[in-house]
Amino acid sequence: MIERPYTDDDLRIEAARQHAALTADLDFTGTGEQMKGQEVTPGGEVDWDDFRDETFEAAQRSIHELVTGAASLSEWAVGLGADGLEPVEHAVSLQADGRPIVRVHFAFEPGMPEEMRIAFVEGVAEEIARVL
Template identity: 60%
Template sequence: MTDQPARPYTDDDLRAEAARQHSHLTDRPSFDTVGDLMTGQEVTPDGGVDWDDFRDETFSAAQQSVHALITGAADVSEWAVNLGADGLQPSDQQLHIGDNRVRIHFAFAPDMTEVDRRDFVALIASAVITGA
């Protein structure tokens, strides 16, 4: 049996490349692509209304708004890749601090109970409020 050479790259190298590609794949989608991806999608899940049920000018205004939100979004590719690589799941729980000047999002291990997740967020919120 021959010895395999050591990998010439690290896990950090893999994560960095994944983050670079994730950023590239999500950067600046075309206006037409945004509209194409909206077509046939429900406005509100189980609401019975699709985006393409609206009149052309209403759909176009919504398409422009969605495109602006996407192109103005923060590049969190590195965070997203690292969360996935660490096996963490994003949570809907978040804290807003100082008139929305700081927002903290949370991600938890899949085996952490919902009660433990809420308790952790409450603990962080308490520490922020009391300065502990």
Template identity: 45%
Template sequence: MTDQPYTTADLHAEAALQYDAHAEDPDFGGVGEGMEGEQPWDALSEDDFHTAQLAIHDLRRKAAPLGHWAIRLGADDLEPSEDHVDVNASDDGRPLIRVHFAFLSDMPADMRAEFIASIAEQVAAAAR
């Protein structure tokens, strides 16, 4: 038992709530401020900039609340990978299922690739 009136799980839960709250309702003006001074946004007309700002705001608003996932990854020293496996079975071309990966930073790239390929095969077989 520790001297603290909270657990590691309490810390993770609160961090995830704050992480998600920050992403859940992005400030529209803040989206525009984040775009200022950056390419390709500086080259846009005012109307095109506003259109892009609306699209970015909408993407952020639709983003999944991944706070718990992100906090647990960090707590376990795992790094998210850009790699993912999709099962494309929907009529409109969107993925029906997407599997994302996170690995320890020192896991060799060839081991990551082998693992992802294995999962891709298993997911594809299960989706048939």
């Protein structure tokens, strides 16, 4: 048997590096190509293709900027996948002067019941509020 000259952490670090590289040099044209044929709002009746050129291009530019300006969550995403956890839409945000200053996102074991997930998130939010 060949001994592995690398660790699981080494694999995760490289996977996170590659994941981050996928969005680091995003092609502007590719952003528009990805929009073609897609619904503006899932389940809606309007596609990005329905907009005139200047409207489509303005949306394309905004989407491109959002993707390229997004925080790098590659290490977090790879770690979640490796641990078998799934991120959920639940989050706790703290605001000051009308803008978020802290946001906590959650990931759970796939079999955890929704009621337990909600109770956990609410418990965290209540504890943070109690301390502040």
